[in-house]
Amino acid sequence: MTKPMPTPVHWDRGFWNLAAQGILSAQRCQDCNHLQHYPRPACGKCLSPSRLWEHLSGLATVYSFTVVRRPFTPGFDDQSPFVLLDVLLDEGLRLLSRLKDESQAEGLGIGDRLRVSFQQIENGLHLPYFTKVNA
């Protein structure tokens, strides 16, 4: 079974282009300064269509996590068990991701420091993964 793949649309193409360069980014509203992730066609706060891609630090903490032993989505069976991370980026945004190195799952805890890196997936896009780093 194949995995579902993200399909870029015009309002998130900047995210994928920067990810291919190893840069985590989010949209900054040019009217109200709201920073948002996930990408949207308009600002989630004031509905302005005027947004720019802001480079993020790629540094974060573990907000929460779970170990997925029986994936709900077909195509991930060969990767389980794996850690699903709820990541709190230093810029205050949250996103779901995974550990780059599953050997770091042992002893993982809420508040652990993380750093982003990117892995290319089957359709050529680059997904953000996180590595535990020493604080």
Ligand SMILES: [Zn+2]
């Ligand atoms: Zn706005």
